[in-house]
Amino acid sequence: MDISAVVISYNSLTFLAENLDSLQAQNPPFSSIVIVDNGSTDGSARFLQKRSGIDACLLDKNIGYAAAANLGIARSRAQLVLVANADIVLDGGFTRAVHDYMERNPDTGLLSPLILRFDGVTVDSAGQQYSWSLHPRERGYGKPLAKMALEAGPVFSVCGAATVINRNAFDGVVCDDRFYDEDFFMFWEDFDLGWTAAEAGIPVRFLPQARVRHFRSATLKAGLRRRIALSLARPPRLRYHLVKNRLLTLIKHFRWRRHWFRLPAILLRDFCWGGVLTITNPRIIIWLLGSGPLFRRAWRKRKKIPRG
Numbered sequence: 001m002d003i004s005a006v007v008i009s010y011n012s013l014t015f016l017a018e019n020l021d022s023l024q025a026q027n028p029p030f031s032s033i034v035i036v037d038n039g040s041t042d043g044s045a046r047f048l049q050k051r052s053g054i055d056a057c058l059l060d061k062n063i064g065y066a067a068a069a070n071l072g073i074a075r076s077r078a079q080l081v082l083v084a085n086a087d088i089v090l091d092g093g094f095t096r097a098v099h100d101y102m103e104r105n106p107d108t109g110l111l112s113p114l115i116l117r118f119d120g121v122t123v124d125s126a127g128q129q130y131s132w133s134l135h136p137r138e139r140g141y142g143k144p145l146a147k148m149a150l151e152a153g154p155v156f157s158v159c160g161a162a163t164v165i166n167r168n169a170f171d172g173v174v175c176d177d178r179f180y181d182e183d184f185f186m187f188w189e190d191f192d193l194g195w196t197a198a199e200a201g202i203p204v205r206f207l208p209q210a211r212v213r214h215f216r217s218a219t220l221k222a223g224l225r226r227r228i229a230l231s232l233a234r235p236p237r238l239r240y241h242l243v244k245n246r247l248l249t250l251i252k253h254f255r256w257r258r259h260w261f262r263l264p265a266i267l268l269r270d271f272c273w274g275g276v277l278t279i280t281n282p283r284i285i286i287w288l289l290g291s292g293p294l295f296r297r298a299w300r301k302r303k304k305i306p307r308g
Contacts, residue, residue: 003080006072010038012086064185074177087215097209109169109202112158113210127155127206133269136191157194188245251298
């Protein structure tokens with residue numbers, strides 16, 4: 001199985017050199033390394049133009065994480081594709097661990113590596129599960145690695161900071177390399193992909209031997225109050241995507257027969273979380289009211305998800 005890498009970059013100049021160094025140092029090597037830059041303004045494009053050994057796709061505007069990831073996947077023809085943020089660094093044995101595992105478990109559709117923070121000792125994600133209210137929950141988030149017994153095995157979904165996709169496993173489920181739902185723009189697209197795989201009966205697994213370090217969450221702490229505070233610190237347009245994508249996810253995947261007993265937790269959590277994010281800026285409510293076409297399209301997509 002050959003493996004390629006797709007990195008999504010947006011104003012990530014600080015991280016690109018170390019990120020690409022770790023990608024290009026892998027053995028076996030990636031068959032291709034595609035960098036999709038979402039219209040950065042920090043000099044990333046100039047840096048990427050000078051970097052050898054990569055396929056730099058330089059966009060003139062930000063088309064969103066989901067669309068950029070799909071574009072990068074389409075430019076890479078390998079069976080296995082690592083889709084990752086620009087602020088991650090791969091450990092030296094990453095591709096070897098992935099190759100060995102996928103040779104033994106070729107039915108795996110999505111593979112979640114062990115994602116550590118930049119200190120190398122704190123877990124950022126060991127794959128995703130879901131909470132009682134059907135919100136994504138990173139396994140092991142913020143816990144010391146030394147205190148966790150992590151074994152390879154099934155998880156519900158994958159963290160978008162670093163995900164290995166097996167193209168072959170999604171035959172008949174994904175068309176035209178559109179693995180990520182582009183209506184999400186950014187946020188929740190990883191959870192949506194994992195949930196789609198779960199409904200289609202495609203195995204999603206975690207591999208602790210494949211390790212990466214991730215910068216973005218290095219200063220985050222667990223807890224609903226802190227997460228709400230972080231969300232409120234985001235610009236209104238990004239808060240809109242958070243709330244809108246939560247609704248898109250429920251429209252596509254909530255099933256009365258399977259999830260009805262979770263409804264009180266869903267309503268309570270979303271009333272608190274979504275309410276705080278929207279009432280603080282009336283524009284967000286207006287944008288949501290104008291998102292009817294997206295919600296109707298999500299309903300149509302719901303009907304097309306195969307049942308495994």
